Amino acid sequence: MSAETRLEERDVSGPGEVDEPAFTGLAERHRRELHVHCYRMLGSFEDAEDTVQETFLRAWRRRETFAGRSTFRAWLYRIATNACLDLLAKRRPEPATGGEVRWLQPYPDRLLDELPAGDADEPEAVAVARETIELAYLVAVQHLAPRPRAVLILRDVLGWPAKDVAELLGDSVNSVNSALQRARAGLREHLPAERQDWTGGEEDTGTRELVRRFTDASVATDIPRLAAMLRDDVRCSMPPTPGLYVGRDAVVQDWMESGFAGMTGLRAVPTSVNRQPAVAFYHWREAEGAYLPLTIDVLRITGGAIAEIVTFHHDQFPRLGLPARLPADGTP
Incomplete structure (x- = not known):
C-alpha cells in the first residue's frame, strides 16, 4: 500500500504518523496541475504561484x-479553489470588463509539458485541456464572477460531478447547475461563436509558414x-498596458502611432x-553591444x-x- 493510499484511508482524526516531509512529497506530485488550475482561475502566473x-x-x-472521502488530489483541488476565491475577493472584487485582462500573463509551454499526459483514448479531454489553456479562453473566463468561474472550470475542464462542486462551494446541486449555465452563457459572450474560431488547434505547415512570414515582416516593420x-x-492587446484594438484598421493605426512603423534593429526568436505560436522580439542596443528583450507576440491563428x-x-x-540577450549576429 502506497503512502498516498495510506494517507487517504485515514479517518477524520488526521494523517497520524505522516510527517511534514512525507506530506510535502505527496502534495508536490500535484504542484503543476494545481498551478495550472489556479492559473485558469486567476489569469496570472504569479498569482497562481x-x-x-x-x-x-x-x-x-x-x-x-x-477524511478519505475523496482522493488526496481532489482534496488539494478543493483547498486550491477556495484559496483562489479568497484571493479574488481580496484583490479583484470585480471580474474583467471590456474584453481585456490587464493582469494576464503567459504560461510557458515547457512547464505545461510537466502535466500528466492525456489519455489517448479520450481525445476530447486532451483537446479541452489544450484549448482551456489558450489565451482566448483565459481572457473570457476572467470576465466571469469568481464563483461561476470556479463552477465552470471544475465542471467543464476538470469534469467534477455537480454534487462534488456543490459540496466544495457549500451550495446546492441546483445552484451549481444554474451557475454553470450562466457561466457557459457568459463565456460564449467573450469567445467567437464557433469553437474552431477560438483555438488554433495543432500547429500545421500552413500555421508555421504564416508565423514565419509574420516574423519576417515584423523584423522589417513592413506594415x-x-x-x-x-x-x-483581429484583436490586439498588450497587458498590463490598457487598450484593446479590434479590427485591422484599428490595429494598423495603433502600430503607426506607436512608433513601430520604421523601427530598425529588430531580431526575433x-x-x-x-500552446500557441509566439515570437519573441529583441532590439539592438549599441551601448550593450547586443540585442536585448523587447516584447513577445502570442498569436491566435484561424482560417489561415x-x-x-x-x-x-x-x-x-x-x-x-528565453535568452537574456542575443549577440551582434542575432543568433540565440
Missing part, C-alpha cells in the same frame, strides 16, 4: 480534515505585409506559450490568418526560458 504555496500551507495546517496577414476582426495578437513585455522573458 502564490496561491499554490498558500494551498500547500493550508493543506498541512488542516491535514486532520482529510502592409503584416496587415495582409490579419483577419478583418520563435517560441510557443499557452491572424485572429489575435497578445503582446507581453520583456519582463516575461526569463519565465518563458
